[in-house]
Amino acid sequence: MPVAGVDVLVRDIPGASPNLPPALFVHGLGGSSLNWTTLGLLLSDTVRGIAPDLPGFGRTPPAPRGGINDQADVVAKLWDAEFGDEPIHLFGNSMGGTVAVTLAARRPERVASLTLVSPALPHPRASAIALWFAALSTPRLGKVVIERSKQLPFERRVQAGYAMIFGEPDRLPPEVRQAYEEELRMRDTQPWGPQATLDGARSLLLSYLAPPRRSLWVDTAKVTCPVLLVYGGRDRLVNAGIRTKAQRSFPDARLLYLPRTGHVAQMEHPQEVARAFRQLIG
DSSP states (O other), X not given: OEETTEEOOEEEOTTOOTTSOEEEEEOOTTOOGGGGHXXXXXXXXXXXXXXXXXXXXXTOOOOSOOSHHHHHHHHHHHHHHHHTTOXXXXXXXTHHHHHHHHHHHHOGGGXXXXXXXXXXXXXXXXXXXXXXXXXXXXXXXXXXXXXXXXXXOHHHHHHHHHHHHOSOGGGSOHHXXXXXXXXXXXXXXXXXXXXXXXXXXXXXHHHHTSOGGGSHHHHHTTOXXXXXXXXXXXXXXXXXXXHHHHHHHSSSEEEEEETTOOSOHHHHSHHHHHHHHHHHHO
16 A cells, blocks of 8 residues: 555454454564454454554565654554544554554544553663664664674574564464564565664664653653553563553553563463453443
């Protein structure tokens, strides 16, 4: 679908009634719309949803600029084209959580609910692997890190990915493992992936370093809808210790903490996330 001059791949939740309220799912850095497949299917009786591949990720080619605000602009235009002024249920994971917060602060009257899975909000104590993403944002060093990673055998990169992203990779259903590995293989064939990852990592780091008056924490106070915050105790990318501050920062927020879960709870424990979402919208 053409959006802001980019041919954006957009997936629909199959089988959802057109009479259901709309939902929009935004994936994280290095991910794709496939990260929402299982949760979307579980919610197909509750919302009619779409999940785009953000520019530079999945099957969508990059836009001229790939920062958080640029991604938010693309998602906003897709939102307008698909749903008009109708209030939506907005979901975001990791960097997609940052995009979702940005959009919910821009247009609070048009967001019915906000569900954030391990959102990349500024934290003074970054995890060790999160520092790896900081390295990606550094000129020259980032490209070296990406190139060296690509030289590793595919199986080693898969296992490293499992350890980084999931809390209990050995307990993942076969279909989730297959989808994750297929996504990694697809990423290898796309020339724009490394630069999109570098642009996204750099933009996240800059958002972390922004002065207080421009911080993402300022945006959280502008969100007026009910918010569901989902954090995993084994998340190696977003420090779950920020969950209390996050819950206090939004005017109306509930917390789902999953101690044995990693960075993508919607993939590891979609039933729990779906249940919490239904309770949120009551």
